Amino acid sequence: MSRGRLLAVLIALVLSLAVVPTAFASGTDVKVGDVEATVYAPSVVWQATNSHVVVKLVNRGSKPATVEGLFKFPEGKDNQFTYGTKSPNTAPKDGDTKTLKDLKPGESKYIAFTYITPKGNAQLGMYTANLTLKVDGASQTIPWTFDIRTGAVFIAQTDSIVYMIYAVSAAMLVFWFAYFKLFVNKKFNILAGEEA
Amino acid sequence: MATVSATGVGVKPWSLGEGTSFGTRVKDLGPGAFVAATFIGSGDIATGGTAGGAFGFGYWWAYWVTCATAWFCLDVVSRYYLVTGKAGVSMFRSIPKIGWFLALFIGLFGVYYGVGNVTSQFSASAWAVTGVFPQMDYVLAAGIVAVLCMALIWIGNYAILDKVMSLMLVAIIGSFFAAAFATGVNLADAARGMIPAGDPAGGFSNNFQAIAGTNINGAAVLLFAYTLMERGNRPEDLKGQARFLSFARSNALLGSFGAVLVSFALLGVINQVIYPYGIIPRKPEDFAILIEPVAGPWAIPIFSLGVLAASLSSALGNGMIGAYVTCEYFLNKPVKSNNIHFKIVYIVNAVIAGVIVMVKIDPIFLKTITSMMNASFFGVVGLVLAYWAGSSKLGYFRNGSSIPLWALTILTIVVAGYVGVFNLGGYFGLKF
Numbered sequence: 001m002s003r004g005r006l007l008a009v010l011i012a013l014v015l016s017l018a019v020v021p022t023a024f025a026s027g028t029d030v031k032v033g034d035v036e037a038t039v040y041a042p043s044v045v046w047q048a049t050n051s052h053v054v055v056k057l058v059n060r061g062s063k064p065a066t067v068e069g070l071f072k073f074p075e076g077k078d079n080q081f082t083y084g085t086k087s088p089n090t091a092p093k094d095g096d097t098k099t100l101k102d103l104k105p106g107e108s109k110y111i112a113f114t115y116i117t118p119k120g121n122a123q124l125g126m127y128t129a130n131l132t133l134k135v136d137g138a139s140q141t142i143p144w145t146f147d148i149r150t151g152a153v154f155i156a157q158t159d160s161i162v163y164m165i166y167a168v169s170a171a172m173l174v175f176w177f178a179y180f181k182l183f184v185n186k187k188f189n190i191l192a193g194e195e196a
Numbered sequence: 197m198a199t200v201s202a203t204g205v206g207v208k209p210w211s212l213g214e215g216t217s218f219g220t221r222v223k224d225l226g227p228g229a230f231v232a233a234t235f236i237g238s239g240d241i242a243t244g245g246t247a248g249g250a251f252g253f254g255y256w257w258a259y260w261v262t263c264a265t266a267w268f269c270l271d272v273v274s275r276y277y278l279v280t281g282k283a284g285v286s287m288f289r290s291i292p293k294i295g296w297f298l299a300l301f302i303g304l305f306g307v308y309y310g311v312g313n314v315t316s317q318f319s320a321s322a323w324a325v326t327g328v329f330p331q332m333d334y335v336l337a338a339g340i341v342a343v344l345c346m347a348l349i350w351i352g353n354y355a356i357l358d359k360v361m362s363l364m365l366v367a368i369i370g371s372f373f374a375a376a377f378a379t380g381v382n383l384a385d386a387a388r389g390m391i392p393a394g395d396p397a398g399g400f401s402n403n404f405q406a407i408a409g410t411n412i413n414g415a416a417v418l419l420f421a422y423t424l425m426e427r428g429n430r431p432e433d434l435k436g437q438a439r440f441l442s443f444a445r446s447n448a449l450l451g452s453f454g455a456v457l458v459s460f461a462l463l464g465v466i467n468q469v470i471y472p473y474g475i476i477p478r479k480p481e482d483f484a485i486l487i488e489p490v491a492g493p494w495a496i497p498i499f500s501l502g503v504l505a506a507s508l509s510s511a512l513g514n515g516m517i518g519a520y521v522t523c524e525y526f527l528n529k530p531v532k533s534n535n536i537h538f539k540i541v542y543i544v545n546a547v548i549a550g551v552i553v554m555v556k557i558d559p560i561f562l563k564t565i566t567s568m569m570n571a572s573f574f575g576v577v578g579l580v581l582a583y584w585a586g587s588s589k590l591g592y593f594r595n596g597s598s599i600p601l602w603a604l605t606i607l608t609i610v611v612a613g614y615v616g617v618f619n620l621g622g623y624f625g626l627k628f
Contacts, residue, residue, distance in 0.1 A: 044488070054473055110472065112475075150333075168552065169308040173304055176307065176522055177526070185526055185527050191296045
């Protein structure tokens with residue numbers, strides 16, 4: 001690549017960063033009372049893989065607002081999920097509530113429902129969960145439709161995998177020792193060094 | 197027996213001032229692209245997720261430090277190759293008294309890279325394929341990836357492999373930068389990340405180990421000598437060797453700092469999309485589903501394409517170093533990729549790796565182990581390379597009185613000592 005072309009590529013990279021930083025940004029926008037909300041949630045979730053629902057809230061009114069978010073798992077299918085990182089992490093049948101108090105006029109804050117995880121044996125297919133946002137007397141329910149796909153099946157402890165990989169590597173070293181010593185380089189000596 | 201080039205005797209190190217122009221250097225970055233594509237694997241994505249999810253751009257300085265160390269290691273490997281005409285295992289076997297033991301260590305890790313590391317990369321590749329083609333079965337995807345890699349190796353044409361790896365490096369950088377453009381990058385945060393700062397979550401040791409483990413992949417360091425050797429144009433005269441070194445150093449720059457470039461895009465995405473919510477993405481799939489809400493539905497296939505290119509190129513590169521090292525260890529001489537034993541070693545190792553992948557182990561454990569193994573490996577590789585950097589046996593290409601080279605030697609000893617003690621000590625029950 002010539003120097004001129006390389007320089008052009010570098011300039012294009014830098015300009016791209018400055019000019020199109022949020023060109024593809026998207027989310028589901030709703031307005032509840034005076035509060036604008038943008039809901040970010042994935043459309044594809046793998047078995048045994050965490051997913052998160054993040055809600056950006058902006059108060060467009062003239063007085064402080066309290067926002068209450070209720071996340072409900074797909075009806076009758078809450079037993080297909082775990083929720084949160086603390087044990088027990090059973091998904092609550094009635095959902096989970098997050099409250100944001102005193103969102104000042106013009107202020108922007110987030111609430112998030114994190115570590116929503118389909119179990120390793122969760123049924124595959126489309127699911128719909130619901131997020132309800134309440135601001136003072138107003139209320140909006142936003143459906144979250146997502147596709148659960150096949151994920152990891154064997155979730156072992158790190159130690160057991162380490163030992164398995166070590167055992168396989170050691171066994172393969174022995175295998176290659178036999179292969180080379182018997183068929184390729186009979187003079188191979190494991191204790192031999194080399195003079196630099 | 198390794199022989200030191202007689203042409204450098206009596207000439208003051210680095211006194212010739214020979215080099216090649218910038219234009220000449222950037223025309224041929226094949227070996228550097230090969231190494232960069234091997235360096236950047238699924239572990240970078242997992243590590244970036246952990247470090248970035250915990251501290252945004254806060255650990256970016258660690259990428260620069262570890263990549264500077266990686267550059268120096270590639271430089272020493274080039275110098276050793278220029279002087280002796282030899283590659284990886286020879287550097288260990290020719291250390292006085294303990295050479296046989298170090299060679300055995302490298303032999304074991306060669307097999308590990310051929311099987312264990314390739315398992316991890318096959319697994320990540322298979323997940324990525326199912327991200328791009330959602331209807332495809334995971335086991336089928338893993339099988340296709342494994343067969344593709346084995347077929348490329350069986351062809352035995354290094355020029356083709358070189359082009360494939362360069363193409364995948366472009367795909368890796370393009371894909372991750374596309375994700376970064378979509379989510380936006382906070383340049384001020386990136387600039388602040390260049391200055392070391394305390395991690396409020398107190399995760400420095402673990403994160404630094406992981407970053408070092410992915411950025412200073414000891415296997416990829418050794419791979420560099422073999423990629424130079426595959427080209428087969430090592431000059432015999434000192435001036436020619438000095439010019440060749442400037443070419444090798446430019447390639448080393450791409451090989452090592454390619455990871456910094458990719459980390460900029462990855463940490464940029466994490467800093468914007470994930471870090472504000474305190475979520476720690478651990479797997480490529482986590483990334484894809486976290487980015488999608490902000491970047492749009494196209495994010496999963498685009499990001500998966502990057503993961504696929506990173507994993508596939510690492511499966512090829514790490515598997516190749518496994519085969520190079522295993523063959524050199526048992527044959528007492530390096531071989532090229534068209535050697536039948538090289539092909540057999542790669543393919544048999546890949547078959548074993550493929551079988552392990554079919555068990556569907558959670559990829560995060562595989563990646564954690566890969567980073568840990570890389571760091572353990574580097575604890576030994578870094579110290580051996582530091583030994584050679586200062587050794588008079590490198591003649592004209594020894595460190596001599598070069599202050600920058602000695603500074604990098606000390607940095608390498610510190611980093612290798614730290615990650616080596618941390619990781620190898622863990623096997624003996626030491627906790628840090």
